[in-house]
Amino acid sequence: MSGSAGSPLYAAELAAAKKAVALAARLCQTVQQEILQSDIQSKADKSPVTVADYGSQVLVSLALNMEVTSGSFSMVAEEDSEDLRKDNAEEILEHITDLVNETLAENGSYNITLSKEGILSAIDTGKSEGGPSGRHWVLDPIDGTKGFLRGGQYAIALALLDEGKVVLGVLGCPNLPLTSISNLNGSSSGDQTGALFSATIGCGAEVESLEGSPPQKISVCTIDNPVNASFFESYEGAHTMHDLTGSIAEKLGVQAPPVRIDSQAKYGALACGVGAIYLRFPHKGYKEKIWDHAAGAIVVTEAGGVVTDASGNDLDFSKGRFLDVDTGIIATNKQLMPSLLKSVQEAIKEKSQAPSPL
Ligand SMILES: Nc1ncnc2c1ncn2[C@@H]1O[C@H](COP(=O)(O)O)[C@@H](OP(=O)(O)O)[C@H]1O
Numbered sequence: 544m545s546g547s548a549g550s551p552l553y554a555a556e557l558a559a560a561k562k563a564v565a566l567a568a569r570l571c572q573t574v575q576q577e578i579l580q581s582d583i584q585s586k587a588d589k590s591p592v593t594v595a596d597y598g599s600q601v602l603v604s605l606a607l608n609m610e611v612t613s614g615s616f617s618m619v620a621e622e623d624s625e626d627l628r629k630d631n632a633e634e635i636l637e638h639i640t641d642l643v644n645e646t647l648a649e650n651g652s653y654n655i656t657l658s659k660e661g662i663l664s665a666i667d668t669g670k671s672e673g674g675p676s677g678r679h680w681v682l683d684p685i686d687g688t689k690g691f692l693r694g695g696q697y698a699i700a701l702a703l704l705d706e707g708k709v710v711l712g713v714l715g716c717p718n719l720p721l722t723s724i725s726n727l728n729g730s731s732s733g734d735q736t737g738a739l740f741s742a743t744i745g746c747g748a749e750v751e752s753l754e755g756s757p758p759q760k761i762s763v764c765t766i767d768n769p770v771n772a773s774f775f776e777s778y779e780g781a782h783t784m785h786d787l788t789g790s791i792a793e794k795l796g797v798q799a800p801p802v803r804i805d806s807q808a809k810y811g812a813l814a815c816g817v818g819a820i821y822l823r824f825p826h827k828g829y830k831e832k833i834w835d836h837a838a839g840a841i842v843v844t845e846a847g848g849v850v851t852d853a854s855g856n857d858l859d860f861s862k863g864r865f866l867d868v869d870t871g872i873i874a875t876n877k878q879l880m881p882s883l884l885k886s887v888q889e890a891i892k893e894k895s896q897a898p899s900p901l
Pocket residue numbers: 590621683685686687688689690776777778779781782783804805806807825826829832835
């Protein structure tokens with residue numbers, strides 16, 4: 544667990560991760576501009592996946608492999624090549640290959656052209672199961688695919704696990720207005736858009752522009768009275784129980800309406816003090832994946848915040864591809880956490896005692 548002599552811990556990995564995420568963000572921005580409905584595939588779990596999800600995964604894998612040459616490479620990533628290997632996916636695979644090669648040529652950092660087979664095997668470098676030992680990259684190539692398709696928020700989320708702990712995280716949010724992150728679902732004319740959040744364990748969290756402006760330290764808000772707090776949650780009602788979060792907010796005394804945006808951009812916004820609370824309560828039976836939280840959680844904790852499950856336990860990223868969380872995930876600052884936890888537990892208890900609808 545040590546960095547090379549004279550350089551801060553994980554400095555090389557952080558630089559590589561930022562480069563990989565910025566490169567993938569270029570591809571995503573190109574695709575979002577030309578969204579082609581025909582390129583949307585539906586995975587077996589009924590979540591959408593686009594050429595950009597695959598293309599982003601390829602570019603992150605490629606950049607990490609080029610930049611970090613020491614040690615063996617292991618990555619736990621959301622997508623795999625199974626659907627792309629089917630006969631009817633030939634055209635989509637060709638489109639992904641073109642997009643990846645065009646992005647690489649435009650960027651100019653790597654003098655490489657990938658074949659279709661190269662694309663498929665780069666996607667499959669993300670098949671690791673992770674776990675408590677060794678180092679594993681954790682990637683969500685597009686988090687918030689539904690937001691991406693709607694023209695809303697999305698994130699490229701990359702983290703590094705070392706001996707079961709998240710030690711660095713990078714979040715690229717191409718649609719997040721950098722200079723005023725207040726108008727999150729609207730247009731941001733006059734603002735510089737595209738934020739890159741990053742954090743290394745013990746070193747704090749930073750934000751810079753996706754174009755590479757100097758990084759600035761960030762911290763969560765200092766609000767200690769819930770009356771002045773606002774909260775983030777998923778845009779999609781299928782991803783979180785809006786009725787339960789409404790009841791938590793009411794119990795806590797939050798006055799502002801929920802701010803609903805897609806993806807781990809919620810963690811990024813929280814980490815720079817925009818908004819005070821993030822609530823996530825999936826419907827019964829849903830299992831959270833580590834790539835949906837690893838990068839966002841370290842950005843928030845290194846910005847001085849706290850991220851726990853609904854019982855106040857830390858998130859454990861060492862158990863493989865899934866998180867074993869109790870009921871939901873909450874994030875806020877240290878001042879608000881005790882009263883938030885109390886409201887969460889009261890609201891959950893009340894919901895469980897309510898008569899179920901016929
Ligand atoms: N029924 C469900 N409940 C909770 N989360 C879900 C879900 N179905 C999908 N998700 C996850 O919610 C993520 C998006 O979160 P958010 O609502 O904050 O934008 C998705 O990430 P992807 O878009 O990477 O698939 C997906 O992993």
